[in-house]
Amino acid sequence: MTSNPTRRGVLGAGLAAGAAALTGRGAKAQAADPAITNLQPWNQALGDGVDARPYGSPSPHEAHVKRRNVEWLTADPVSSVNFTPLHELDGVITPNGLCFERHHAGIAEVDPARHRLMINGLVDTPLVFTMQDIMRFPRENRMYFLECAANSGMEWRGSQLNGCQFTHGMIHNVLYTGVPLRYLLEEAGVKTNGKWVMPEGADASAMTRSIPIEKAMDDCLVAFKMNGEALRPEQGYPVRLVVPGWEGNMWVKWLRRLEVGDQPWHHREETSKYTDLLEDGSARRFTWVMDAKSVITNPSPQAPITHGRGHTVITGVAWSGRGSIPRVDVTIDGGKTWHQARMSGPSAEKSLHRFYYEFDWDGGPLLLQSRAHDSTGYVQPTKDQLRAFRGENSIYHNNGIQTWYVNEQGVAENVEVS
Amino acid sequence: MSKFLKACAGALLVASPALADGYGLGRPALTEEIAAWDIDVRPDGMGLPEGSGDVFTGEEIFSEKCAICHGDFGEAVGRWPQLAGGFDTLTDQRPVKTIGSYWPYLSTVYDYVHRAMPFGDAQSLPADDVYAITAYLLYLNDIVDDEFELSHENFAGIRLPNEDNFFLDDRAEVELTALSGEVCMENCKDSVEITMRAAVLDVTPEETKARQLKDAVEAVRNPKPKIDATADMAEAPAEEPAEEATMQMASIDTELAAAGEKLFRQCKSCHQVGAGAKNRSGPVLNAIVGRTAGALEGFRYSRPMQAAGEKGLVWTEDELAAFMANPKTYMKGTKMSFRGFKSDADAKAVIEYLKTFDSAEM
Structure with missing residues (x-):
């Protein structure tokens, strides 16, 4: 047992609950409930x-359900x-x-009335849009x-963090309402030598990335709603770029500019960062697509089994x-035997899927x-399979299979297995 | 038929509202508007403004504007990015990726420094300053000598050593086929061993040490039933700190300290407290009350702060309160950019909170 009060608190409560309802329907109540x-x-x-709650929030009993950070990861929140x-x-x-939130210069608090989106570079007519202009284009959900x-x-390099929140929590899945980026670019008229688009944010980091024109014209959205309501400030209010299936860093928030060019820009977030250093010292660039991945969210280190044996x-x-x-396999014995999990809920391209076993x-x-x-037929690899291709010096694109060890008490730990 | 026309034809068939002639939305951007926002720079030099700066000037600007996070020689303070050195480490177990060892293009340095630096004061540096800082960073990475002057004219001629070590994403060819196809479902392995455990490292975050101490103190003073179903379990007080706390913190006003903890949030981006606290842009504040000013080892104080300490300034609660009320008036030339607490009560609360970190070791 470690001295970690987080785990101890969860475990203590778990055991108490487990003792109360250990054997399910077989148990007779000792006294009236x-x-x-x-x-x-x-x-x-x-x-x-x-009139008490004009904008509702979760029950106080759910107050522990929140985003958390890992202080030692970065120099500054x-x-x-x-x-x-x-x-x-x-x-x-x-x-x-x-x-989850990722900012490079904090949350920009943008006044939508003073927000503009500019398209410049290799276009027939450089244009400026207000938020109202953007919302007059045909939208998609x-x-x-x-x-x-x-x-x-x-x-x-191995198991580090105990909790799928920390190992896999840099993901979210949202229903976006927005204008296809293609409509905006076509409004300005992309010149024939326009091969790349550079989105830029309005925050103090002025985030930029280079996106090939094929992707920009394919499924990218300029989105202003998430799950039906306005984007949250921390997600780029009033408008962000959506680059489906590609790494989150490209989904520029507080989007203020789109420049069309004939070459990529090789800015900081596609050179110093978001490149993948391999074992031999060479590095992959422009690794945009997120490979297939899955994780068991329950049980997991922050969510132990508290009910004891029986149906789980x-x-x-x-x-x-x-x-x-289309398919997820689950094993409970570290990969000796696999079972096809049951998929439930909407299945959309480049969207989260839910599975049960x-x-x-x-x-x-x-x-x-x-x-x-x-x-496509691709199967999520083990971490060792990934390491065989890439070594251990990559930071990004770790889609290896996650293992949770669950002990007799139902407590889960992040481990790796042979 | 062009791709564009095809797309339009397809769109019409499904009654999409896309129009071949556009929607007539937006307005043409003015030249001066584009000039105001179009700040991006490319490896071929596109986007560079006219200007120049030399290594010597760059060193001065860098030590004033950048060294507080990146270190005088780009060696980095704390977890801020290291900008220089790390040569020949890319195949090491802990590669050090700097401008000299990793970055492929110099234009990225210019673009990023102008676009996003100094941290919290982006786009404030004139072009000549950015050239000078970029020249200094080249010098720190042994790419130019100390006489060098960088300008828009010689910029595109400079190559960074690691440029050729980058290649286009090849996962589609190298990985996808190898990782596609049939999978084993039964009798896939004879045995399974655990080879690594996260508990060994135990770096999973907890709530802050400060919060635990506060809770511990409160638990001792106002014992509550242990189980509170609505409480955030992660914040449950640990037992050991509770005992420590009763010994060490008898004179702490916990309510005031709790108020101070909230106020301290605005200090946290520069000052750390508690176990494992490190100097950041401000010094660690563990055991600050009673400490000699400007005396914490390993922190680069302003000259006035160091001098005050040498003359014998000790941070009593009163001196701290006076400093925190108006730092720039109290000590002209201090590096602390905080404008001061509006009320004495706020300063007192923060001091009370800081007193809960009364051990320099923590």
């Missing part, structure tokens, strides 16, 4: 009226990242307030995951930047893994 026999305050007293609590979520949509290329990046639900999420996820837990130790298959 006070949750039934006592009148609860909410059975009797009146609650808040409709203003240029840092926090993590989506995947172990507390179900379905495929990430609630807006729980979508599409659901996409956004994964930071550095998601699971701390795990290249394993669930998790899977995604691919190349398409959809239910089984009868005998109370013995488990080694849990999930393995995603995407619609």
Whole structure:
């Protein structure tokens, strides 16, 4: 046992709950349940009226469900990242307030009335749009995951962080409303030598990336709504770029400019960062697509099994930047035997998928893994398979299979297996 | 038929509202508007403004504007990026990726320094200053000598040593086929061993040490039932700190310290406290009360701060409160950019909070 109070707190509560309901329906109640026999305050007293919560928030009992950061990761919280609590979520949509954040100069608080989007460079007519102009283009609604290329990046050299929030939480899945980028570019008229588009943010980092024109004309969106409401400031309010299936860094927030050029710009986020250093010292550049990946979110280190042996639900999420996820396999013995998981919920291209595997837990130790298959036939590799291709010096694009060791008490730990 | 026309034809068939002639939305951008925003620079030199700067000038600007995070010689302070050195480390177990050892193009340095630096004061440097800083960074990376002057004219001729070590994403050829196809479902392995465990490293974040201490103190003073289902379990007080806390913190006003903790948030981007605290752009503040000013080893204080300490200034609670009320008036030339607390009560609360970190070791 470690001296980590986080784990101890969770474990303590888990064991208490486990003892109370250890054997399910087989157990006879010793005494009447006070949750039934006592009148609860909410059975009797009146609650808040409709004027009390004009913008609702979760129950106070859910106050622990929040984004968390890892302080030692970065020099300063203003240029840092926090993590989506995947172990507390179900379905495929990430609630807006729980979508992980990554900023390079803090959250820009942009006044939409003073926000402009400019298109310049190799176009027939450089244009300026107001937010109102953007909203007059035809819109589309599409659901996409956004994964930071550095998601699971701390795990290249081995298991480090105990919790899928920290190992896999740099992802969210949102229904975007936006204008196809193609419409905006066509409005300005891309010249025939216009091969690249450079989006730029309005924040103090003025984030830039180079995007090939084929992708810009294909499925990119200039989005202003997430899950039906305005983008949150930390997600780029009033407008951000959506680059489906490609690394999150390219989804420029607070989008203020699109420049068309005949060559890539090789800016900081595509040279110093977001390039993949291989074992021989060479480095891949422009590794835009996010490979297929999955993770079991329950149980996991932050979400132990608290009910004891018996019927047990394993669930998790899977995604691919190349398409959809028709199939996920789950193993509970570290990969000796695999079972096809049950997929449930909408299946969209470049979007999160939800899977379940239910089984009868005998109370013995488990080694849990999930393995995603995407619609191209690609299968999520083990971490060692990835290392064989890339070594251990990459930071980005770690899509290797995650293993959770679950002990007899139901406590889960991040491990790697042979 | 062009791709564009095809797309339009297809669009019409499915009754999409896309129009061949556009929507007539937006307005033409003015030349001066484009000039104001079009700041990007490319490896071929496109986008560079006219100007120049030499290594010597760059060193001066760098030590004033950049060294606080990146170190005088680009060696980095704390976890801020290291900008120089790291040569021949790219195949090491811990590669050091700097401008000299890793970055492929010099234009990226100019573009980024102008676009996003200094941190918190982006796009404030005139072109000549950016040229000078870029020249100094070349010098720190042994690419030019100390006489060198960089300008828009000689810029595109400079090559960084690692340029040729980058290649286009080849996952499609190298990995995808190898990782596609049939998978094993049964009897895939004879045995499975755990080869690595996260608990060995145990770097998973907890709530802050400060929060734990505060909770511990509160738990001792106002014992509460242990299990509170609505409480964030991660914030449950650890037992050991509670015992320590009763011994060390008898004179702390916990309510005031809790208020101070909230106020301290605005200090945190520069000052660390608690276990494992490191000097950042400000010094570590563990055991600050009673410490001699400008005396913490390993922190680069302003000259006035160092001099005040040498003359015997000790940070009593009163001196701290006076400093925190208006740093620039209290000590002309201090590096601390904080404008001061509006009320004495705020300063007192922060001091109370800092007193909970009364051990320099933590």
